[in-house]
Amino acid sequence: MLGHVSIFINGDYDPLVWIPVLIWLFDRLLRGARILAFNPLFWKAKALITYNEDAHMIRVLVPVSSSLYAIEPGTFYYLMVLNKWNFWESHPFTVASVSGPGKYGAGALEESSPLLRPASISSQEMNGESEKLQREMTFLIRPYDSFTGRLKHYAEADQPKPATVRVAIDGPYGKVLPLHQFDKVVFIVGGSGIAVPISYLEKLTMSSTRPKLVEIHWAVRQSALAVDILDHELNDALYNEQVRINIYVTGADSRRRGDEAIYRFAEWKYKRLDVEEIIERALGTGEDSLAVVTSGPARMADESRSAVAARTTDSLPRIEYFEESFQW
Template structure:
């Protein structure tokens, strides 16, 4: 009877361990299906009213809004953020699945050989089960934490979404590991006393398992929001180091099973190795001689903006709008650090004739010249606009200031592209609501949008504190958009009074305002402009702006209004 009961429980260990993976397979399949349906819906010529009420209700109440109130990008007192409602519901379902799998599938009876008391039996079974579930989540944790993640491509969801899943699956796994470790510790003391408990520490599988649990608690504790923001470099080093220690500890812990559980260690290792290999391939594709790649860095003190210009000397692919790249500075002590930035523009001397220093929006057609393909490509440059805060961006500012008035020259490696191109050309009207350096998002899409017959109208609502930043970008990246009848630019000065009338006259088609963007009024005006047109609202700005835009757009996803879609581009990483 004991063997039958033990086999019964072990079968459920196996099935419920697989349930962790199957859950996320189902989520990815749903995401893939939604991606295909959304693509068909956006690309189709159906009228706006053809959208089903159930579809609109689902978007308005599940997919788009924040989980609670309107806080989604904004943090809660520095302790963390709450993901959008659809992500929260997914994670709640996963949590409930873990709870159900932890408490179901046991047999307890008097006379059980391994634990004569029913309480001991249940404690052992639950400790075993939570250990299996915690370990079964490891491949998911590692997969979702990698930037080169195949499920990102399958579902079209961004890296931020999977990073949320990565963190919460890790927290659930940690709780299960703690229950497993404490449960077995209590069981040993209860069954055999303290001397036996201390003797168990001489066994490799025991102390390596306990250490793995401690390291897992440490890695979760050291991943809190405020620590990641304030000490990102230290967080990254500790995260990688503790991850290695966790896997080594688990390899020792499951050694008594003679390889049965070893794949749960080696799969994360393979995922990590493939991610690093993919990163190397991306760096090589951008610049086959990446060790010679250089970037010029300048800092505009009045605009409080760092401009990083990287030559496109031998990139094997075209730069796409809305994509982002991880930048590494190779000739500095912290060369291993990589930070993501959205590319703002592509420029070149052959684009503007003698004005080689000017920039153009992404994908601007390059006139044919008498130069060879290689020399033509070598004249082109990719520009990043970076607001200096702390850490890496602050050091970029310091590098530039140290070489002023000349640009600073740095050896760099570029890992990318990442992200996706938003289907904005399928909409009749596009409204960008951005703040500060978030202007790189509309800038990167401008040429693609103005080169297409759709959208018919493009609005850029840009809130900034420094007027000098607006002047700098208007003179460079937005220069070609000025005077375009389809493009309307509104600049909101939040830190100073309105500019003088003489200054406003210089920039045709630019409206200067004081104060913050009235998101509700802006979206309502765009919806009223066309009865049957499709509207895309894109935001990239501080948390308050992004959350307000999300709330306003979600509230207007109703059958009585034209179709509106919400797109959020990351402003802070």
């Protein structure tokens, strides 16, 4: 490219080539620095991958004990798998949760942190791959083609044990939403968008300026996905009076009344999620400020955005709208 440009007017156009090249090199250096900051020995970092066929969900656990910075809610990371020749390929994923002694304590980890024990895997099998007391970051991923399809293949190849792969983590990217500044927070999410409220739950329920109420309205096609997440990442939230979990099962063949009895602290609804009704009810309970956070299909996001915009008036309590990516 430079050779083709340099022949014109004694190289006067050369800067048009060098400037983007330098920008690209600077970006590569920054990404390399982020990878080293997450784990200085990144080539030794290993992740555990499991796949729940009924829920059609991949769970990836990555140790964070070597990270030079704290994992913040709502941020996303580029995951690279170093096992194959195409190691340079990466895919962004929102961090769902962080488990380990920093959150639960050594004794509580074994009893209360199901992140280390997917339903089809015994704790003894997990111990062979990962130390119980290390902190781990969890990604919840819907498998499709290409990168996520390969993650599913790794997990299926080693079932019933978790697959172990070498990974490099590039991040964090994104920003933390100021949800702690509101009296009430309402999450309206669909499918794997549940990673967003899970990511914020610890901060919203344990900080000194926490909201009075956190509502999660989650639309799923199959109840198996909801059961899997309730068993793991949302297990503690089920027993927190500050958190209300509403699950909307939309799949025609997903009506499992037994789930309601087992997970009775979540409210099960077998219908389509009504955004207008949810926001109207949240606003109608007083003068408290309200944050509405959406992570779901385009239609869900459009409905939520329109509903909030229609209610942003001086005569109503303060309400703000936040939208998180649902593309991965």
